[in-house]
Amino acid sequence: MDRKERAGCDDSKGGRANPLRQLSLEQLRQRTSMKWRVYPKEVLPLWVAEMDVPLAPPxxxxxxxxxxxxxxxxxxxxxxxxxxxxxxxxxxxxxxxxxxxxxxxxxxxxxxxxxxxxxxxxxxxxxxxxxxxxxxxxxxxxxxxxxxxxxxxxxxxxxxxxxxxxxxxxxxxxxxxxxxxxxxxxxxxxxxxxxxxxxxxxxxxxxxxxxxxxxxxxxxxxxxxxxxxxxxxxxxxxxxxxxxxxxxxxxxxxxxxxxxxxxxxxxxxxxxxxxxxxxxxxxxxxxxxxxxxxGGTWLDELLLGLDANRCLLGRLIDEHLPGVRYRPPQGTYLAWLDCTGLGLHSERRSDEPGVVSDMAGPARMFLDKAAVALSSGHVFGSGGAGCVRLNFATSPDILRQALTRMGRALRAL
CATH class of the missing domain: 3.40.640.10 (Type I PLP-dependent aspartate aminotransferase-like (Major domain))
Known part of the structure; x- marks a missing residue:
């Protein structure tokens, strides 16, 4: 993410109506959907495409x-x-x-x-x-x-x-x-x-x-x-x-x-x-x-919040994950992070019985060492090994906590 992109970031966008700021981590953990039940309670789930928002009033x-x-x-x-x-x-x-x-x-x-x-x-x-x-x-x-x-x-x-x-x-x-x-x-x-x-x-x-x-x-x-x-x-x-x-x-x-x-x-x-x-x-x-x-008015507030999170994520990556390449997405609430420079994966699958492939290396490391769940890039087909997909449709506080954990885990390797 370059300086010009960072300069336009303002994680206060969306104001009090920002749907991404309306639910606490404790409230979210009461949910019983896949995002919040697959992993243990201590894991911050930034993987499957569910948003951490209340339903739109209409x-x-x-x-x-x-x-x-x-x-x-x-x-x-x-x-x-x-x-x-x-x-x-x-x-x-x-x-x-x-x-x-x-x-x-x-x-x-x-x-x-x-x-x-x-x-x-x-x-x-x-x-x-x-x-x-x-x-x-x-x-x-x-x-x-x-x-x-x-x-x-x-x-x-x-x-x-x-x-x-x-x-x-x-x-x-x-x-x-x-x-x-x-x-x-x-x-x-x-x-x-x-x-x-x-x-x-x-x-x-x-x-x-x-x-x-x-x-x-x-x-x-x-x-x-x-x-x-x-x-x-x-x-x-x-x-x-x-x-x-x-x-x-x-x-x-x-x-x-x-x-x-x-x-x-x-x-x-x-x-x-x-x-x-x-x-x-x-x-x-x-x-x-x-x-x-x-639901258009609610959607407009959401888009402002996602735009702010997109920028915040870029700053957090610069601060905590300097070896990770990030192109801010133009749409969706999904970020594709190129972690190939971290050397945590192999693009070769192992056919030997009992040997686990390490194509999911970055996602596995961040889950095991940082308690942050991401989607492993290797399941997205050719070109995905060594990458992770991060769902940034969450509160700025959760995003900060997750990236701080990830940076701490990477420095400890």
Whole structure:
């Protein structure tokens, strides 16, 4: 992080309304979700993508009304898609999101799998840009498709030459192929530009590859960057996007998402099996609808708080982890930390029975020696070994405590 970036940091941003400052560590430890129960109490969990925030008031109001009415039946109607369309028009200038071109799905990853089943066959290839969100690998493999990696460039952005080579390999032997795009990118926090997305669409068209864009982090673009929906760029008409309010409003436990088809992909979406729509929760649909329709003010306060934490993290890394490289993310609340210079990992896996690979070296060290849980970079695919992903959607106090612990552990090695 350079001086110019540090100069713009102010960890008081967001003021008293900052959702990241509203819960104490003691309150958070009462939670029973994965983030707070996988590790012992003394561990500070900065790993899985859950935020340390209270629910936005409009969502609380909607859920209380739902419970009071006993409105816990089956989901129905298009209110969710309508709320998303209004939000997308106001925030991203997406004027032509057609309600008829959407489908309700249980969550973004399950929706991705269903779209891949519509556009590819078992044995076909799906391209991903590594390092990337680990479930991409697991869900693609479980759907009997082959993963082909297109490594990100040194600047952590998509390398179009590498991507084209991957498209050629994916289409070999007459196979159908898809490109699973992370937009914004998880774990790097890169927000793809309109020009980059248009170039991707043109490449995909040229090689007969269908693009499926995971846009779950779209509302979480931080000051200094602009989100562009993939389906808004020319050439994307045969593509798909999937999104929900899950990440931006912390609703992972309330399942509901939307699949959106480009104008040329609408017929494909209509072939989605009817039973897929049985997976989302009606209560989840209500919560996500309230988030997109009425949660904008809360989201704006959150984004100010995340921007402040992004800057604070850079200062803390400079102070406590000088050997770690950090590019401030443009979006999400996830930081990709390059710890390769610390010499704590090996990129070789051991196939010898009983021998544990040390590819997770940095994450393991920070867990064992600092009691800070991070996501190990090696599970994000090629290019991830020696890195860690840190979730900074927590209070500034917890962030300071975690980085202080990590620095102390590193100095003690």
């Amino acid at each position: 969502i609380v109001k909607a859920l209380h009304s739902t419970v009071d009415l006993g409105d816990t039946g089956y989901p129905y109607g298009s209110a969710y898609a309508e709320a998303l369309a209004e939000f997308a028009r106001a925030r991203w200038g997406w004027e032509d999101l057609r309600i008829a071109h959407t489908a309700l799905v249980p969550d973004v990853m399950m929706g991705i799998v269903e779209v891949l089943r519509l556009t590819t066959d078992p044995g076909d290839a799906v391209v991903v840009c590594s390092p990337v969100y680990p479930p991409f690998y697991a869900f693609i493999a479980h759907a009997a498709r082959e993963v082909i990696e297109a490594r990100l460039g040194q600047d952590l952005r998509i390398d179009l030459g590498v991507l084209e080579d991957a498209f050629v390999r994916a289409r070999s032997h007459g196979r159908r192929a898809a490109f699973l795009l992370s937009n914004p990118h998880n774990p790097t926090g890169v927000v793809h530009t309109r020009d980059e997305l248009q170039a991707i669409a043109e490449l995909a068209r040229r090689h007969g590859v269908r693009v499926v864009s995971d846009e779950i982090h779209a509302p979480l673009v931080l000051p200094g960057a602009t989100f562009t929906p993939f389906l808004c760029v020319p050439g994307s008409e045969n593509g798909f996007a999937l999104t929900s309010a899950s990440k931006a409003w912390n609703l992972a436990g309330l399942k509901a998402a939307l699949a959106i088809a480009g104008s040329e992909a609408a017929d494909d979406l209509r072939r989605m099996p009817e039973e897929v729509s049985h997976g989302p929760s009606h209560v989840g649909v209500i919560a996500h609808t309230a988030a997109f329709r009425d």
